Amino acid sequence: MTERQLTLRNFCIIAHIDHGKSTLADRFIQRAHIVDDREFHDQMLDTMDIERERGITIKSQTVNLPYEASDGTLYRFNLVDTPGHVDFSYEVSRAISACEGALLLVDATQGVEAQTLANMYMALEHNLEIIPVINKIDLPAADVEGVKEQIEHELGLPADEVVSISAKMGTGLDSLYEAIVGRIPPPSGDPKGPLKALVFDSHYDPYRGVVLYIRVFEGSVGRGDEMLLMSSGARYGVEEVGILRMRGLPVERLEAGDIGYLIAGVKTIRDVRVGDTITSAARPAAEAVPGFRAVKPVVYSSIFPVDSNDYEELGKALEKLVLNDASLVYEKTSSSALGFGYKCGFLGLLHLEVVQERLEREFGLSVVFTAPSVQYRVRLRNGEVVTIETPDEYPDPSRIEEVEEPYIKATIITPDEYVGPIMKLCMDKRGVQTSMIYLDSKRVELIYEMPLAEVLFDFYDKLKSISRGYASFDYEILGLRPTDVVKLDILVNGKPVDALSQLVFRGSAAVRARAICRKLKDEIPRHQFKIPIQGAVGSQIIARETIPALRKDVTAKCYGGDITRKRKLLERQKEGKKRMKMIGEVEVPQRAFLAALKAGEGEE
Known part of the structure; x- marks a missing residue:
């Protein structure tokens, strides 16, 4: 091992959402004096506008920091800051593969949470040296001793190895630096071997x-x-x-x-x-470094440009975005309502939202997304098995033998006072409880098996509002199970709009259809004729809203005189509306598509 390698430490910061990863990275940067005070700002490594606005990390970021130890040795740290949200766990796995050690951050007020466990197991799979760190010890509600017990009991890491810090105030950082130097191994590898x-x-x-x-x-x-x-x-x-x-x-x-x-x-x-x-090229290596596990999208949606002339630009933008976001997959598709576009696979709804915002901000594109869907496996009566990701691929129901949808194992850690409402939420989402464990006197771990499609729309938001932000949520894919799925068509003025079609569970089809019809009624402008908006499953109409006709005041210029003059004008208007009804085309604005996507069951 060379002198250069001996003084090098590669480590990442992993934690649940909001446990202080980016704040700790800021303190490292400040202490290394690699940024002028006048240029310094919070969340230095969160370089995208969307990250700073939402207060979350989306992209892993790396920074090289000099550090002089107490014995005068000059070390070089390569620090990788990682995201905490479950949708970006792929980013975490990429960061981990470049490091020898990990700082596992735990909030002194929240304790060990669902994503803390998931990230620790990911680090252990890559044989990383883990340093448990309790952050936010300056807060009045901090329970350092209690959290140390949780780390020992739930994570199996010795309590005497825990380093207590306050990233915000800079307290305890000297101990953390010494732990990094002493416990994280320097990188190995022959500098003279093939690259x-x-x-x-x-x-x-x-x-x-x-x-x-x-x-x-x-x-x-x-x-x-x-x-x-x-x-x-x-x-x-x-x-x-x-x-x-x-x-x-x-x-x-x-x-x-x-x-x-x-x-x-x-x-x-x-x-x-x-x-x-x-x-x-001159002296190639015998074999490649083991790469990352192939990423499997769990949410599918199609993207269409608002202006069809931007189709080529959208393709180039997605190509460049995939460089920076390896978990995004896409292929070409088309729609009778929206023209040519791309069918994309995402790791979750937040991932979808981030891609949409990045396309609009970084590439200046206006895009429309279709309703998110999961991947279903359909067994046909002739024995053929097909995989479908979008509603337009759904076969004729008379040909279907069985449909299977992906199920997840959801892990929820919550204070015990919110257990009742959370259990009701999970039951409403077709969840089946498999385990309930009291981690200590106040915290409960609930494990449910539920369909992934039920988690897509509003589950995470509802969970946070029910628990006042205290419940944490993590999930892993279990596999496919039989289900009863139907294709929900939305008809505007009697014509189906393929971009608004959705695959939904039969029991919740009517609720979803009513929510979408109401949203569209609010968003589609009134025309000169009456417009029915209907939700249909096959030939059966299960929901309806009607947009009333916009009536022009044809009698405005009729001053005084016999009432029959006004009546004649109104009768003529009525005849005109009948003819217009027969040939009238409805103009659906782009915002109506977006509103329909956000129409979840919670609006019923």
Whole structure:
């Protein structure tokens, strides 16, 4: 092991949502003095506007920090800040694969929560050294001793290894630095061997092409080298390598153990994928670094440009977005109502919302999303099995033998006073309780098996409002189980609008249909004729709303005189409306599609 490797530490910060990861990263950056005080702001590593507005981390970010220990040794830390939300757990797995250690943050007022457990198991799978850290000890409600007991009892980590800090106030950071230096192992790997580097993230720069973020496991790479991307076989000359100090800082070479960036003028985006291995074209490595597990989308929705002329632009934007968000998958599709677009797979509804906002903000596109759906497996009467992700793929009900939908194992940790309302919510969402464990005198762990489709729309929001924000939620996919699903069609003026179709559980079809019809009634402007809005399952109408006709005042210019003059004008208007009814086309604004998507069962 070289001198350079001995003073290097690669670690990430993992935790449940709102336990203080980004705040702790801010303190590390401040103490390293790599940013001027006048440039410093909170959430330094949350570079996207949407992250700062929502107060959440969406993208993992890396920063290289110098640290001088008490004995005078100068260390280099590569710190990776990770998201906490369950929809971005794929980002966490990517960050973990580039590190040797992890700081597991636990809130001193909330204790161990659902995502804390999930992230710890992910770190253990990658054989990371875990340092348990209790944060927010400055708060009046902090229960440090109680949380230490939870860490020992629920996580199986020794209480005497816990480091107590306040990231906001900067308390206890010296102990944390010493723990990082003493307990996280330095990276191993032969700097003189064949190059083997893992691509754990990337983004597109309009001037320099694809910027790759890499972790070097073996060998070294520098300017002028010819590199080979092992999955695509593409070769490129390296133009620049460097470390990440908020901005890229060029260096001569990156050696085994280093985390940094690499620019090689890659313009063909398809050549690069996250999880790929970079090696030397002259002396290639024998095998690739084990990449990331293949990501499986759980929510499907189609994206269409508001202006059909933006279709090509939308395709290019999605291509660039996939560089930075490897969990997004997409393919071409079309709709009779909305034209050409792309069918996309997401890890959850928050992921879908973030992609929509990024397309609008970063690429200036106006887009419409269809109703989110999960993946169903349909067994037909002729023995054929088909997988469907969107309502327009749903076969004729007379041909269907059985439909299966994905189920999840939902883990909810909550204070005991909210158990009753949460159990009712889970039962309303077709959940079946499999376990209820009292973790201590005040906290309960509930485990339910429920359909993923029921969690999509408003489950998380309702859970947070019922528990006043104290309940935490995590889930994992169990597999497919039989269900009774129907295709809900929405008819506007007697014509089905394919972009508003949804696959729903038969028992909740009428409720969902009424909610959508009401939303559309509010959003579609009145026309010169009456417009019926209907929800239908097959040929059966299960919900209806009517938009009344907009009546023009045809008698405005009729002053005084015989009443028959006015009557004649009104009769003529009525005849005109009848003809218009026969040939009238309804104009549905884009906001009506968005409103219909947000019409959940909670509005009933």
